Amino acid sequence: MEHPILFISIILEKMGLPVPHGPVGHSLLEQLCAPYMTYTWLVMAFLFFVAKLTLGDLEMVPGKGQNFWELVIGGMDDFFADNMGREMTDKFFPMIATFALYIAVANLIGLIPGFMSPTSSLNTTLALTLIVWLSHHVIGFKAHGLGYYKHFMGPVWWLVPLLLPIEIISNFARLLSLSIRLFGNIMAKETLLAILFMLAGGFFAPLPIMILGVLVSVVQAMVFVLLTVVYFSQAQEHAH
Amino acid sequence: MSGVKKEFVQLLANYGHIGFTFAAAIMIGLAGGIYLDQKVFDGRTAPWFTFIGLAFGIAAAYKSLLEVLWRNKDKDEKKDQDK
Incomplete structure (x- = not known):
């Protein structure tokens, strides 16, 4: 189920590039022209150019654009510092803040007719999740060396056979739940909007879902970022 | 965002993922x-x-559920002390 009209796909088709009609294409070019890829690039370009245009040079007395970004970045900075401490925030702020901005914009862009959310494809969300999941283990190993395995061993030695599988399962569950939650919420929103557009678009039927969609988009971006922060800080902490 | 809305979104972010993590662990x-x-x-x-x-x-599902509860319990206690 896709949006009725995706304008980038139409432009690419007019240019003679192969746009896959299934979920993914076969050849490399077809895969690169898949809607979720092209819209990912659109979001990336949007973030890059909007930041460049509104920010330009930093000034002591902020103008309109700089004011907005100071609010956004400052708010995120406080939020991260609350949840994982100042030192970790300074280290990982660029990565997590980029994730937050990218996911929020990617979620919200799907509300505009003619656009789709890149996050409504499992490929995108799984890629994001894998980065987070791998880097939280890297952080753990960096902070504790090989002693990081104690995180999976529980408090006392005779509980190890019981707790080791539990810890490993709940660690892999992070991978699954983080990716599928974002994908599922956004895909559901997109599908519902597409169906309502087709059924009763003339009577503004999608409007209430769009209002909910704004909430879902913001909350899902927030959930993803909050969980990233929590996983990072748990990997950094000492084992119980 | 106003204070109430911000808290609402934070609460959703804190507890909204419990169900899915529970199911994912069992799966x-x-x-x-x-x-x-x-x-x-x-x-x-x-x-x-x-x-x-x-x-x-x-068991892993319940563990991840309790983890969320414990984590937020510590934070709530800290918040209460601040007040």
């Missing part, structure tokens, strides 16, 4: 058990590893 435990039974031991041990995997999955 992974069960899938691991089925894999051990069918692929590693070629069905000779069925259905034992399936049940063991399911039990571990449920």
